Amino acid sequence: MATTHYFLVLWLACCSVALAKNLFPTEDFNDRLIDPFSPGEYPINHTAYRQALSLFLDTNIDVYAPNATGNFPVFYFITGFGGLVPAEAHTELFSQIATHGIVVVAVWKVGSPETSFDPAWFAANVDFVEKRLENSLHNQEGYVSDFHVDYLHSFIGGHSAGNHAAVAQLQTDCLHYQGLILVDAVDGNSPFPENVTKYVITPGEKVNFTIPTLEIVTGLDPVPGPYGIACAPEELAGRRFFDAMTGPTWYVNATAYGHADLMDPVYVELNELAQFCPSDPNAPKPEYIQFLTGEIISFINGVLDPVGNCALFDYLETSGHVGVNTENDYVSNGWQRCTPLQCVLTPSSRSFLSLW
Numbered sequence: 001m002a003t004t005h006y007f008l009v010l011w012l013a014c015c016s017v018a019l020a021k022n023l024f025p026t027e028d029f030n031d032r033l034i035d036p037f038s039p040g041e042y043p044i045n046h047t048a049y050r051q052a053l054s055l056f057l058d059t060n061i062d063v064y065a066p067n068a069t070g071n072f073p074v075f076y077f078i079t080g081f082g083g084l085v086p087a088e089a090h091t092e093l094f095s096q097i098a099t100h101g102i103v104v105v106a107v108w109k110v111g112s113p114e115t116s117f118d119p120a121w122f123a124a125n126v127d128f129v130e131k132r133l134e135n136s137l138h139n140q141e142g143y144v145s146d147f148h149v150d151y152l153h154s155f156i157g158g159h160s161a162g163n164h165a166a167v168a169q170l171q172t173d174c175l176h177y178q179g180l181i182l183v184d185a186v187d188g189n190s191p192f193p194e195n196v197t198k199y200v201i202t203p204g205e206k207v208n209f210t211i212p213t214l215e216i217v218t219g220l221d222p223v224p225g226p227y228g229i230a231c232a233p234e235e236l237a238g239r240r241f242f243d244a245m246t247g248p249t250w251y252v253n254a255t256a257y258g259h260a261d262l263m264d265p266v267y268v269e270l271n272e273l274a275q276f277c278p279s280d281p282n283a284p285k286p287e288y289i290q291f292l293t294g295e296i297i298s299f300i301n302g303v304l305d306p307v308g309n310c311a312l313f314d315y316l317e318t319s320g321h322v323g324v325n326t327e328n329d330y331v332s333n334g335w336q337r338c339t340p341l342q343c344v345l346t347p348s349s350r351s352f353l354s355l356w
Helices: 001-020 086-100 114-116 120-141 162-172 265-272 283-305 310-316
Strands: 042-047 060-066 068-079 103-108 146-161 177-185 213-218 250-253 325-329
Touching: 001 060, 042 086, 042 120, 060 068, 060 086, 060 120, 060 146, 060 325, 068 086, 068 120, 068 162, 068 283, 086 103, 103 120, 103 250, 114 120, 114 162, 120 146, 120 162, 146 162, 146 283, 146 310, 162 177, 177 283, 177 325, 250 310
Parallel strands: 068 103, 068 146, 146 177, 177 213, 213 250
Antiparallel strands: 042 060, 060 103, 250 325
């Protein structure tokens, strides 16, 4: 009961705060990627689409996108607690990612997190992005005329239990997804492993899709808080996802950080007050946001052009970027480094092959 109470307090506080060019457009593209951990050059806008005000959405969508000339790939991000956390809790992270030429589509919904295990939960979001988003940003938000949403090059992922929604999507269809980005991924419909009745990963088995994957975790993820539960129990998180993948997969553990440290400062403070997810007050949070941005941008641009940008994968395999120490792992699963790749649905026993 105490755990439920504190979770509700934290979630309601979050909600109250939240509610109160071309990707490669010029010859200086490689110059901008020399340091993916620094802010990008694109001006960005934030646009909120709310379920209650839309005829086309069953969820809420927050779009952080470059208001500039170009064709910009999409990163779908499902928030924590299976999409229950308001997207505005991650404004700093999403904004920094968008400055590098990415359309961040953050998806969340007030409702039962269990519904996010159903792939249909997410379908309307993809349909909206592919058919309506670009026109909406042009007509209602004043985006420049040569801004284009490149939904043919999309990535999907999320934070915490939002990641089971991303994996559920890929278990059904690759659509236009180029890569999977898991941040503090947690499986299951309960924080108590013994009570889990729904899940997307079966330990010891491989998933039925093959896609490049970046998994970022924190050292404090599996550490229980004062109420006796961990925000990412070891049995439901971390290696559970890494071991199940069949494509090239990078594993990055930011050892000094905690599960909620990627959130905006006010939410980090709320977490510290509620003592919900363990966090080290001496670990600088702005640097962690820079670090996450750099890792994600390195992965996205490496996957989009693995021949020209193969060196970016080195950032996923080395420690110390922006002063953040990491433990790194990587498995190729048969991928030949620096060759093009794409998502395919595969039998669970089939290994990864380069496809282009």
